[in-house]
Amino acid sequence: MQSPDGNDSNGVGISVCAINMAFERRGSRVDVLSDINLDIAPRKFCSILGPSGCGKSTLLMLVAGLYQPSSGRILVNGQTLKGCYSDCGIVFQTDVLLPWLSVLGNVLLPADVKKLPKAAATERARTLLEQVGLNGFETHYPNELSGGMRQRASLCRALLHEPAVMLMDEPFGALDALTRERMQSDLTKLGATDPRTVLFITHDIEEAVFLSDQVVVLSQRPASILRQFDVNFPHPRTSDIRRTQEFHHIVDEIRELFRETGIL
Numbered sequence: 063m064q065s066p067d068g069n070d071s072n073g074v075g076i077s078v079c080a081i082n083m084a085f086e087r088r089g090s091r092v093d094v095l096s097d098i099n100l101d102i103a104p105r106k107f108c109s110i111l112g113p114s115g116c117g118k119s120t121l122l123m124l125v126a127g128l129y130q131p132s133s134g135r136i137l138v139n140g141q142t143l144k145g146c147y148s149d150c151g152i153v154f155q156t157d158v159l160l161p162w163l164s165v166l167g168n169v170l171l172p173a174d175v176k177k178l179p180k181a182a183a184t185e186r187a188r189t190l191l192e193q194v195g196l197n198g199f200e201t202h203y204p205n206e207l208s209g210g211m212r213q214r215a216s217l218c219r220a221l222l223h224e225p226a227v228m229l230m231d232e233p234f235g236a237l238d239a240l241t242r243e244r245m246q247s248d249l250t251k252l253g254a255t256d257p258r259t260v261l262f263i264t265h266d267i268e269e270a271v272f273l274s275d276q277v278v279v280l281s282q283r284p285a286s287i288l289r290q291f292d293v294n295f296p297h298p299r300t301s302d303i304r305r306t307q308e309f310h311h312i313v314d315e316i317r318e319l320f321r322e323t324g325i326l
């Protein structure tokens with residue numbers, strides 16, 4: 063079934079085709095991405111793993127249509143992406159909640175822009191807040207929440223308009239280790255009940271393997287793809303998989319790849 067904007071109800075596939083990206087700044091040129099080719103199947107979770115400064119965020123901005131590539135193109139369900147990609151939700155490392163709005167007000171922010179009916183949007187916002195354990199905090203303000211809670215609210219806001227694609231740029235990077243692990247478990251639960259196509263940026267190997275169906279490892283800048291790994295554990299995943307041999311095997315392989323290429 064096709065929705066009016068051409069999306070397949072079975073999800074949206076993303077293809078990154080022969081992408082090169084350079085920034086020109088004060089007459090000098092910085093090459094950031096070099097010949098990136100990548101397919102993310104509909105409703106699959108893909109992590110991009112790479113060293114700091116290699117171009118991970120740049121790649122996410124390209125998929126969001128917020129940057130234009132120097133060459134190459136992004137395909138969304140086989141169609142070339144032109145301009146900003148509106149059917150995606152974005153979560154950044156630091157929450158971008160407005161301090162003068164309540165949690166519910168923040169989650170409802172996209173409702174106007176996306177022209178969502180108010181009552182249905184409010185109901186969805188409340189359901190999302192409940193799913194991430196923030197029920198009871200609807201009237202709180204961001205400064206009354208912990209970092210983890212603020213990121214949960216940011217996640218709800220990004221999901222409000224039921225985007226086909228989620229773009230997440232180190233969303234748990236600023237959280238302490240325990241909170242991060244909890245957030246990872248919650249995200250895999252959310253993804254199992256309501257799977258979307260996810261592009262997830264991280265520099266944490268275990269996080270990438272725990273969450274993903276596909277892990278793409280980037281080299282240092284200008285980043286090219288060093289290798290891709292398939293991770294076949296079923297969803298939702300529990301922390302038990304972290305103790306399996308298969309989990310350790312993939313983590314060790316990626317770590318070895320980082321060592322061989324001088325990243326670690």
Ligand SMILES: Nc1ncnc2c1ncn2[C@@H]1O[C@H](COP(=O)(O)OP(=O)(O)O)[C@@H](O)[C@H]1O
Binds near residue numbers: 094115
């Ligand atoms: N808007 C921009 N203008 C100029 N240079 C940029 C811009 N965005 C990123 N860069 C440069 O591109 C490189 C990769 O940045 P980024 O994609 O943020 O890396 P990562 O997310 O992997 O840490 C860095 O050298 C950064 O300085």
Ligand SMILES: [Mg+2]
Binds near residue numbers: 118119120231
């Ligand atoms: Mg970044």
